[in-house]
Amino acid sequence: MAEHFADRLQAACQRCGTAAVVGIDPVLEKLPEELRPTTATTGAAAVAVERFSGAVVDAVAGLVPAVKLNVGFFEAFRGPGLAAYFRSVAYAQQRGLLVIGDIKRGDIGSTAELYARGHFETPAATDEGAVPDAVTLAGYLGENAVQPFVEIARRTGRGVYVLVRPSEPKADEVHDFYAGSDAVGARFYQHMANLVHRWGQAPDLVGQCGWSCVGAVVAPKDRQSTAELRAAMPHTPWLVPGYGAQGGTADDCRACFRRDGTGAVVNASRSVIYAYQTSTARERYGADWRAAIHAAAETFGADVAGIMQR
Numbered sequence: 001m002a003e004h005f006a007d008r009l010q011a012a013c014q015r016c017g018t019a020a021v022v023g024i025d026p027v028l029e030k031l032p033e034e035l036r037p038t039t040a041t042t043g044a045a046a047v048a049v050e051r052f053s054g055a056v057v058d059a060v061a062g063l064v065p066a067v068k069l070n071v072g073f074f075e076a077f078r079g080p081g082l083a084a085y086f087r088s089v090a091y092a093q094q095r096g097l098l099v100i101g102d103i104k105r106g107d108i109g110s111t112a113e114l115y116a117r118g119h120f121e122t123p124a125a126t127d128e129g130a131v132p133d134a135v136t137l138a139g140y141l142g143e144n145a146v147q148p149f150v151e152i153a154r155r156t157g158r159g160v161y162v163l164v165r166p167s168e169p170k171a172d173e174v175h176d177f178y179a180g181s182d183a184v185g186a187r188f189y190q191h192m193a194n195l196v197h198r199w200g201q202a203p204d205l206v207g208q209c210g211w212s213c214v215g216a217v218v219a220p221k222d223r224q225s226t227a228e229l230r231a232a233m234p235h236t237p238w239l240v241p242g243y244g245a246q247g248g249t250a251d252d253c254r255a256c257f258r259r260d261g262t263g264a265v266v267n268a269s270r271s272v273i274y275a276y277q278t279s280t281a282r283e284r285y286g287a288d289w290r291a292a293i294h295a296a297a298e299t300f301g302a303d304v305a306g307i308m309q310r
Contacts, residue, residue: 002157004207005134006215006237009159010262012065012098018301019257019308021100021239022060023068023269024088026052030274032289046080049073053088056273057095059293063301066098068239068267069132071119086129099132100239104163106138106145116148120158134159136217136239139192143199150214154205159213159237162196165189165229167219167242190232193218197233211237211263218256220248226255230263238264243300244271250303261308272296 013019026049028036035052037044057067069092074085092099105115120131134153139146139162149160165175175189186194193216200206200214207213215237220226230238240256242248243266256264275281275296276289285291 002155004209005153005157005159005213006207006211007209008133008157009065009098009237009265010207010209010211013262013265016063016065016301018064018305019261019265020064020297020301020304021066021068021265021267022056022064022272022297022300023070023102023267024053024056024273025070025073025269026273027073030277032276042077043080046074046077046084049077049081050084050088053084054091055290056293057088057092057097059290060272060297061095061097063294063297064097066100066133066265067092068100068102068269070102070269072102083128086123086127086131088129089132090128090130093130093133098134100161101132101135103135104138105135105149106141106163108141109144109148112141112145113148116152120149120152122156132158134161134215136161136163138163139195139199143195146199146214150199150205153213157213159215161215161217161237161239162192162199164192164196164216165218165221167246167248172221190229192216193229193232193236197236200236206235209262211235215239217241220252220256223255230255230258240264240266243304244268250307253304254307257308266304268300272300 028045031048031052035048037048069088071085074081089099103119120135122131137146137149137160146162153160177188196216200212205212205214212235218229218238219242238256240253253266273293276292281292
């Protein structure tokens with residue numbers, strides 16, 4: 001039987017000394033000049049974002065336990081882009097990184113089965129690329145939207161992260177919705193937290209480390225509500241967005257972790273992969289954009305490592 005995802009992730013965090021995850025969101029117009037395509041075709045664009053993704057992987061390998069590849073930044077370039085996404089997944093895994101596929105799928109059961117097959121089922125030996133070690137999901141159509149992915153995770157040692165509380169401020173109009181009276185009720189994100197906890201609590205979904213393969217995407221909005229969510233999901237590992245370019249700090253993420261420093265990984269994307277665009281990086285590294293990414297990942301990793309120590 002395949003090793004449990006949470007066990008693999010925790011071991012990787014211990015090996016790297018940090019629970020930092022670098023998000024790879026390649027925007028064509030932001031790529032270093034040397035990588036930008038000279039022809040306006042989807043194929044050329046896909047090659048460019050794949051080359052950039054590979055360079056980011058090379059820059060952060062050994063510094064962090066995992067990367068998060070956002071499929072939307074590849075799907076923009078149709079078939080060639082999607083193929084580049086799966087090859088990028090494979091390359092990151094070859095470099096020793098766990099890969100979280102940021103796909104946020106969440107449809108009715110029959111459709112979810114096909115999404116799960118396409119994004120999470122091991123491809124035929126003749127296919128290019130690989131599938132991620134974990135994926136993000138939207139559970140707003142209920143358990144049947146998530147279950148096909150959970151079944152694959154159970155069989156193959158992979159994981160899922162279900163949206164509970166995103167970092168996007170505009171999402172609060174949905175996730176902070178209060179259902180019930182002043183005395184009895186819950187915010188929508190609290191309801192989702194309870195569902196995710198329930199979906200992942202079966203004994204065969206929990207690894208030796210005590211964490212489930214069914215995780216949650218939880219942004220730390222404030223210390224109290226984050227601590228309450230952490231207590232409500234005692235076996236649910238978190239993928240934590242919002243650090244860096246979105247304004248979040250490592251200290252904001254402190255309550256996402258259990259006291260032993262486990263139970264969460266913190267994602268940063270733009271602040272790391274586009275570090276070479278800052279004036280400080282240009283002064284220090286000049287045209288060496290790879291060195292700027294490496295340095296930003298190193299700083300980010302150390303920042304997260306600091307809050308894991310209680």
